[in-house]
Amino acid sequence: MNLTRAEAIERTATLSVTSYDVTLDLTTSESTFASTTTVRFSAKEGSSSFIDAVTKTVHQVTLNGVELDPAEVSDGVRIQLPNLAAENELTVRADALFMNTGEGLHRFVDPADGEVYLYSQFEVPDSRRMFAVFEQPDQKANFTFHITAPSHWDVISNSPTPAPEAAGEVDGVKTSVWHFEPTLTMSSYITALIAGPYENVRGELTSSDGRIIPLGVFARKSLMEFMDAENVFELTRQGFEFFEKQFGTPYPFPKYDQLFVPEFNAGAMENAGAVTFLESYVFRSKVTDAMVERRAITILHELAHMWFGDLVTMRWWNDLWLNESFAEFMSTLAAAENTQYVDAWTTFSSLEKSWAYRQDQLSSTHPIKAEINDLEDVLVNFDGITYAKGASVLRQLVAWVGQEEFMAGVRAYFAKHAWSNTELPDLMVELEAASGRDLSTWTEKWLETAGVNTFKPVIDVADDGVITSFSIAQSAVEQHPTLRPHRAAIGFYDLSTDGADAGKLVRTHRVELDIDGALTEVPELVGMKRPALILLNDDDLAYAKIRLDEVSLATAKAHLQDFRDSLPRTLVSASAWDAARDGETPARDYVDFVLATIASESDSTVIMVLLRQLSTALHYYVAPAHQKTTAIAAADSLWTLAQNAAAGSDAQLQFVKAFAGHAQSAPQLDVVQALLDGEQQLDELALDTDMKWEFLISLAAGGRADASVIAAALALDNTQTGQLAAATAHAAIPTAEGKAATWESVVVRGEGANALQRAAIDGFTKVWDTALLEPYVAKYFGAIRELWEAKSYETASSMITGLYPSQLVSQATLDATDAFLDALSPDVPALRRLLVESRDTVVRALQAQAADA
Numbered sequence: 001m002n003l004t005r006a007e008a009i010e011r012t013a014t015l016s017v018t019s020y021d022v023t024l025d026l027t028t029s030e031s032t033f034a035s036t037t038t039v040r041f042s043a044k045e046g047s048s049s050f051i052d053a054v055t056k057t058v059h060q061v062t063l064n065g066v067e068l069d070p071a072e073v074s075d076g077v078r079i080q081l082p083n084l085a086a087e088n089e090l091t092v093r094a095d096a097l098f099m100n101t102g103e104g105l106h107r108f109v110d111p112a113d114g115e116v117y118l119y120s121q122f123e124v125p126d127s128r129r130m131f132a133v134f135e136q137p138d139q140k141a142n143f144t145f146h147i148t149a150p151s152h153w154d155v156i157s158n159s160p161t162p163a164p165e166a167a168g169e170v171d172g173v174k175t176s177v178w179h180f181e182p183t184l185t186m187s188s189y190i191t192a193l194i195a196g197p198y199e200n201v202r203g204e205l206t207s208s209d210g211r212i213i214p215l216g217v218f219a220r221k222s223l224m225e226f227m228d229a230e231n232v233f234e235l236t237r238q239g240f241e242f243f244e245k246q247f248g249t250p251y252p253f254p255k256y257d258q259l260f261v262p263e264f265n266a267g268a269m270e271n272a273g274a275v276t277f278l279e280s281y282v283f284r285s286k287v288t289d290a291m292v293e294r295r296a297i298t299i300l301h302e303l304a305h306m307w308f309g310d311l312v313t314m315r316w317w318n319d320l321w322l323n324e325s326f327a328e329f330m331s332t333l334a335a336a337e338n339t340q341y342v343d344a345w346t347t348f349s350s351l352e353k354s355w356a357y358r359q360d361q362l363s364s365t366h367p368i369k370a371e372i373n374d375l376e377d378v379l380v381n382f383d384g385i386t387y388a389k390g391a392s393v394l395r396q397l398v399a400w401v402g403q404e405e406f407m408a409g410v411r412a413y414f415a416k417h418a419w420s421n422t423e424l425p426d427l428m429v430e431l432e433a434a435s436g437r438d439l440s441t442w443t444e445k446w447l448e449t450a451g452v453n454t455f456k457p458v459i460d461v462a463d464d465g466v467i468t469s470f471s472i473a474q475s476a477v478e479q480h481p482t483l484r485p486h487r488a489a490i491g492f493y494d495l496s497t498d499g500a501d502a503g504k505l506v507r508t509h510r511v512e513l514d515i516d517g518a519l520t521e522v523p524e525l526v527g528m529k530r531p532a533l534i535l536l537n538d539d540d541l542a543y544a545k546i547r548l549d550e551v552s553l554a555t556a557k558a559h560l561q562d563f564r565d566s567l568p569r570t571l572v573s574a575s576a577w578d579a580a581r582d583g584e585t586p587a588r589d590y591v592d593f594v595l596a597t598i599a600s601e602s603d604s605t606v607i608m609v610l611l612r613q614l615s616t617a618l619h620y621y622v623a624p625a626h627q628k629t630t631a632i633a634a635a636d637s638l639w640t641l642a643q644n645a646a647a648g649s650d651a652q653l654q655f656v657k658a659f660a661g662h663a664q665s666a667p668q669l670d671v672v673q674a675l676l677d678g679e680q681q682l683d684e685l686a687l688d689t690d691m692k693w694e695f696l697i698s699l700a701a702g703g704r705a706d707a708s709v710i711a712a713a714l715a716l717d718n719t720q721t722g723q724l725a726a727a728t729a730h731a732a733i734p735t736a737e738g739k740a741a742t743w744e745s746v747v748v749r750g751e752g753a754n755a756l757q758r759a760a761i762d763g764f765t766k767v768w769d770t771a772l773l774e775p776y777v778a779k780y781f782g783a784i785r786e787l788w789e790a791k792s793y794e795t796a797s798s799m800i801t802g803l804y805p806s807q808l809v810s811q812a813t814l815d816a817t818d819a820f821l822d823a824l825s826p827d828v829p830a831l832r833r834l835l836v837e838s839r840d841t842v843v844r845a846l847q848a849q850a851a852d853a
Contacts, residue, residue, distance in 0.1 A: 570606050
């Protein structure tokens with residue numbers, strides 16, 4: 001199933017594809033569909049190559065009119081192509097498999113009404129699961145699709161949907177065929193097919209070149225009533241306006257559909273003109289403002305890909321980082337400058353950057369510009385470096401060269417390379433030309449080395465409070481010692497004494513400068529009065545961890561809630577979290593810090609991230625001797641926060657959910673039960689269906705809800721969401737028999753789609769008594785090599801990371817991991833990386849626990 005970069009280079013040197021004509025019959029069975037592909041391509045005469053085709057059965061292979069024996073040329077993954085002509089026509093007729101792993105052509109049956117829904121997911125290497133294809137991004141072509149499906153379905157692809165033609169009946173069901181127009185030139189991984197009785201809302205907008213662009217928002221029939229299509233359209237129009245202006249290039253495709261699909265593995269996928277999103281973005285119950293903003297950022301991220309990724313595409317997957325980083329950066333910029341989400345950079349700092357810092361401190365960290373030797377390499381590189389660090393570094397680059405200059409370079413890049421494939425130097429040449437800066441050193445230090453730097457202030461202050469010297473010390477860890485050039489700001493903050501900001505921590509002075517080397521002097525701050533708080537990397541321009549001096553730290557602890565603006569407050573909070581994660585400060589101090597300050601936080605995403613970090617500290621970083629008492633006390637504090645929060649507020653919703661997630665004592669579980677029964681109420685807190693499941697999962701994990709209670713709840717909510725919640729609740733039941741049943745279902749029998757397995761794994765690992773998981777350490781290491789070989793990547797990686805015994809923070813866990821790694825052959829580097837990263841979480845937890853002892 002793998003493809004190496006060397007093979008891809010050799011194939012591109014041998015041949016060049018022109019077009020695909022793909023005929024699919026989706027009515028042949030519930031497990032397979034008929035796939036016939038005709039490919040036209042040029043090649044070196046007399047050469048040989050291969051085409052990718054993951055099939056159940058290959059019935060016919062015809063190359064330039066010559067029938068090839070499928071038994072000889074096909075192995076179910078590749079089809080060998082001998083003795084090629086200068087111009088070639090290949091036809092492959094096969095049966096392909098519907099998938100339930102979120103890869104290839106995924107098939108889902110809606111439990112609410114029994115309807116069947118299909119959608120494709122091809123990135124990285126899975127268009128080959130639907131049709132025969134040269135599966136690499138630099139083999140761009142035009143694709144023509146002909147789809148036979150039930151007549152009552154809607155069929156969506158990259159080209160506008162044509163009027164269907166009657167095709168007869170299959171088992172009493174009328175069928176039709178949809179003949180799509182050829183697509184514009186694109187890579188196979190961004191082609192798409194979505195089919196089923198999806199319902200839709202239609203709209204349109206006018207592109208910058210005057211074209212009318214049809215818009216569509218799609219969801220399953222049973223969910224459409226909850227779809228806020230107008231919000232999606234509003235964000236889409238704002239994104240179009242911003243990106244067309246910034247990129248200097250009109251939207252390149254003929255229409256723009258956005259489809260919310262079931263059992264999706266990722267957040268979304270940038271199929272050209274037919275973007276798919278995970279269904280969690282259809283809100284059937286009240287959700288946090290953070291979730292609504294995340295949907296907005298995702299919508300903008302995928303729209304940015306229409307230019308960067310779809311119109312201009314990486315030549316090979318080693319530039320995946322640029323594809324994703326650019327979309328991540330541009331989506332936040334668009335949100336901050338052209339939507340209601342004016343504080344989007346606070347969200348970025350809190351969510352994306354914390355992800356990047358976490359990933360960059362794993363032993364598996366890698367340069368942003370990673371070496372991608374094969375498809376397995378790229379599959380594990382959809383990580384915090386590729387997305388979040390890359391986007392952070394792009395923001396640093398924009399600060400370095402200037403936003404106008406950066407966008408001028410981007411506009412030149414699109415104008416020069418539209419519809420083609422590029423590599424990183426193609427972009428850097430245009431940015432150098434637009435900015436007048438030599439970016440070679442910047443590229444070397446930022447993109448070709450790994451690790452995160454740390455800034456610390458070095459300050460001398462006279463007795464009268466005047467600064468006599470000010471420097472910034474930059475450091476790096478021993479394993480990744482590079483000190484980088486940064487463009488950053490320093491902010492002075494004091495408590496205001498008058499006006500509307502009285503009592504607030506406000507910025508009184510700011511200086512922006514270049515930081516380079518181990519020590520950077522800042523002479524312009526000498527002679528100034530020392531403020532209450534000095535914030536390095538103010539405005540979060542640089543990618544670096546920061547530390548506060550003692551005076552600033554004391555101010556932060558006393559007045560964190562008094563920051564007028566959300567971003568500096570978030571940066572100070574992040575500094576406290578970094579210190580706890582790094583074992584520099586006790587985890588219980590961080591727990592106290594969060595619980596003492598979170599009530600005053602107004603940004604929903606920041607609250608969400610703080611609660612996640614609180615959970616991590618309680619479960620992993622607090623010393624074992626104090627863990628239970630600290631966790632119970634924290635849950636009590638969360639319940640108090642929920643009771644004191646404004647009625648119906650976002651904070652109230654988040655605090656109640658966090659309380660339910662941490663409730664473990666008998667009195668706490670009594671409160672959860674009373675909330676579920678409606679006997680305990682909070683003003684304006686909606687006891688909706690999803691909230692009931694939150695409470696029921698809490699009770700199941702606490703031993704207060706058995707299988708019969710869960711079954712009764714599922715009978716009232718027999719939907720996809722209900723089934724997933726029920727799977728989590730069942731797996732959370734804290735008995736040896738319950739854990740054994742979940743292990744048998746997920747690992748041994750491999751039952752259910754990926755989404756159902758992930759839900760069960762979430763419940764399996766939700767334990768208050770970790771002794772329940774101890775019998776599964778040996779079972780885990782005894783099973784994972786076979787899982788890796790037998791399952792698809794998405795399935796295997798979810799199991800391997802989700803079931804790793806990270807809750808058992810001990811040397812024994814490390815020893816078991818090391819024993820497995822020592823025996824693991826070097827031919828599975830992706831599996832090794834997943835395990836090494838999981839191991840790192842235990843190493844860090846042990847260090848943090850030692851600091852908290």
